[in-house]
Amino acid sequence: MFKKALLALPVALALGATAHAEKPPEEVLQDLIDSVDSAYLTQSEQNLLMMADNPAMWTGMDGEDLFHTPRGPNNVSMEACDFGKGPGVLEGAYVELPRYFEDTDRVMDLENRIVHCMTEVQGFAADDPAVARRHGSGSDHMKIQTYIAMQSNGMEWNNPLDHPLEIAMRDAGEVMFYRRSGIADFNCNTCHGESGKRIRASVLPSKDVPQEWTKAMSWPAFRVGHDNVRSSQHRIRGCYWQMRMPRINPDGDASIALMSYWTDASRGQPAILPDMKR
Amino acid sequence: MLKKTPIAAGIAALATIFIAGGCAVADADKSNAVDYTAMTPEELAEHLIFEANGFVLDQEVQEGGTTRQRMVQDDLHKACSVIGGGDPDQETLEAVRAAAAESIVYPEGGIELGDWERGRELAWSGFGYRVGHKTDDHSARDVGGNCYNCHQLATDRTGGNLGPSLTGYGKTRGTSEAMLKYAYDMIYNPHVYFPCTNMPRFGHSGFLDEQAIADIMAYMFDPESPVNE
Structure with a gap:
């Protein structure tokens, strides 16, 4: 543990230089804890202690290499890709996703935008593992997502709602959040409509308490129980599974609509990137 | 092989019209590709769930049938789904x-x-x-x-x-x-x-x-x- 901490320090320093937030993720979280009385934010003292030594930092560092290395059949780096603020511009890009992209005429989240970059710019086939493998700390996706997201640490969530499609997707996501169905009659609000509620021992975040919600949707995060860095799409998949609903398609607009809504619910709150969760 | 008779020429001309017409229809489909902004939020949510490949809807489920029915709302689901809680x-x-x-x-x-x-x-x-x-x-x-x-x-x-x-x-x-x-x-x-x-x-x-x-x-x-x- 001590050795890991020693190793993590230079990592934090190195990434700190490129991640433009002044405060590391654990301090962003601490400020939120100080600002509101929340059982959700404070539930794991152990995780709070480990935050400075978050294994997701390593995942992000691997992502930095992948991002800047020319790859794929076209042998170009992802610096050529636009994540919303111009080619290669990552600072603050993630907190403004999902957003409308003119080149695809579509509202896209980070994962779909990375797929677009890999297939259209770098020339990877859709079934190439770089594109198709979405989960696990060892996947290109999680490495690159973590790296890009870290460039928005401490910045306020602010997904644009200017283009009519951005508004339509956000509003449809809201309907989905409250839409009950299935054999267990659940919706997202069943678990995320009230502060201080627990599933067994786990305190749930409330969508209506933005200081809680920003942590809830600050992905990628290292999930201690999974021993892996996880994404927003992974969280959504898990929620629908628990609700006994069908598997959500990460490339479909339904998942992006839901993300447009949940990001809007955190508007103005600082992102914790990368986060650490139970 | 059609002989070059006036009738055949007529058929060929008709075929050309059909092909052109087919293209026109295809183009219309593309430009008329579902306009999300013309739908209500409820309509768009239904569209994203059921028509736009939002979920895997054809998996068999334990109670019989497919996952589609897990997304179809019954009367209670509709009555009790209130925006904002x-x-x-x-x-x-x-x-x-x-x-x-x-x-x-x-x-x-x-x-x-x-x-x-x-x-x-x-x-x-x-x-x-x-x-x-x-x-x-x-x-x-x-x-x-x-x-x-x-x-x-x-x-x-x-x-x-x-x-x-x-x-x-x-x-x-x-x-x-x-x-x-x-x-x-x-x-x-x-x-x-x-x-x-x-x-x-x-x-x-x-x-x-x-x-x-x-x-x-x-x-x-x-x-x-x-x-x-």
């Missing part, structure tokens, strides 16, 4: 309550308590009806009620608090016929007492069978059960 109007709540009362089916021999030890495990188990990246195989294990997710029961295990604590349930309430009926109703279709509650309709939906309900009720009421220690 909270309850629908009083009239709607009364309709939900009345429909719930109609839905409840009692065991032929009346409500009886089963095996509290099996009930203890079913109250704890979250197994059952999950589909997608990991699908529960009901032939491998019994379907649980997952009561502990939301309720505290016996305190040897940690329960959630989305629902009220049920610790000491039978001890404090007794086992009168009325009490057993109330608990049975609450498990079978809780909307009869709490319209638009978050709790699933475990009996009405078929999530739990008659034996499982009897066993879970024994766990709640049996004097030997750790719930009533």
Whole structure:
């Protein structure tokens, strides 16, 4: 543990230089804890202690290499890709996703935008593992997502709602959040409509308490129980599974609509990137 | 091979028109590709779920049929899905309550308590009806009620608090016929007492069978059960 901490320090320093937030993720979280009385934010003292030594930092560092290395059949780096603020511009890009992209005429989240970059710019086939493998700390996706997201640490969530499609997707996501169905009659609000509620021992975040919600949707995060860095799409998949609903398609607009809504619910709150969760 | 007769030329000309027409139709489809901004949020949500490849809808599910039906809303789902949370109007709540009362089916021999030890495990188990990246195989294990997710029961295990604590349930309430009926109703279709509650309709939906309900009720009421220690 001590050795890991020693190793993590230079990592934090190195990434700190490129991640433009002044405060590391654990301090962003601490400020939120100080600002509101929340059982959700404070539930794991152990995780709070480990935050400075978050294994997701390593995942992000691997992502930095992948991002800047020319790859794929076209042998170009992802610096050529636009994540919303111009080619290669990552600072603050993630907190403004999902957003409308003119080149695809579509509202896209980070994962779909990375797929677009890999297939259209770098020339990877859709079934190439770089594109198709979405989960696990060892996947290109999680490495690159973590790296890009870290460039928005401490910045306020602010997904644009200017283009009519951005508004339509956000509003449809809201309907989905409250839409009950299935054999267990659940919706997202069943678990995320009230502060201080627990599933067994786990305190749930409330969508209506933005200081809680920003942590809830600050992905990628290292999930201690999974021993892996996880994404927003992974969280959504898990929620629908628990609700006994069908598997959500990460490339479909339904998942992006839901993300447009949940990001809007955190508007103005600082992102914790990368986060650490139970 | 058509001879170059006036008729054949006419056919060829017609074919050209058809082909051109076909292209025109294809182009129209593209430019008329569903306009999300022309839909209400509700219409768009339905479209994204059912028409735009939002979910895997063709997987077989444990109760028979496909995952599509897990996304199709019944009357209760529609009535109780309120944007922003909270309850629908009083009239709607009364309709939900009345429909719930109609839905409840009692065991032929009346409500009886089963095996509290099996009930203890079913109250704890979250197994059952999950589909997608990991699908529960009901032939491998019994379907649980997952009561502990939301309720505290016996305190040897940690329960959630989305629902009220049920610790000491039978001890404090007794086992009168009325009490057993109330608990049975609450498990079978809780909307009869709490319209638009978050709790699933475990009996009405078929999530739990008659034996499982009897066993879970024994766990709640049996004097030997750790719930009533």
